[in-house]
Amino acid sequence: MRGAQEALERYGLTETSDGFALTLKGFQRASRRALDLRKQGDPEAIRVLALPPDDPLRWEYARCLQIDSFVSEVHHSEI
Incomplete structure (x- = not known):
């Protein structure tokens, strides 16, 4: 479970009763990824x-x- 919690923090996510919420860190990281996706069209x-x-x-x-x-990370690493 510790590995999953560390992965959540790395991706800027927190668990809520409704699923996952995004932190500012997560938004910033996702924005960088979106920029890369935009460059790819x-x-x-x-x-x-x-x-x-x-x-x-x-x-x-x-x-x-x-x-x-x-x-994807959790699935590949079997956390």
């Missing part, structure tokens, strides 16, 4: 990055990116 990243940083949709996109990365 990802249409969703292009649309979302055109939104203001405080737009709830941009935060939800960032949260989804971080959850995806977290789940």
Whole structure:
């Protein structure tokens, strides 16, 4: 369980009763990943990055990116 908690912190996520919440650190990390995706021509990243940083949709996109990365790491490392 310790490994999973460390991974959550690394991705800027916290567990809530409804699932996962994104921290500011997680938003910043996801924003950097979205920039990379935009450079690769990802249409969703292009649309979302055109939104203001405080737009709830941009935060939800960032949260989804971080959850995806977290789940992938947990799955591959079998934490």
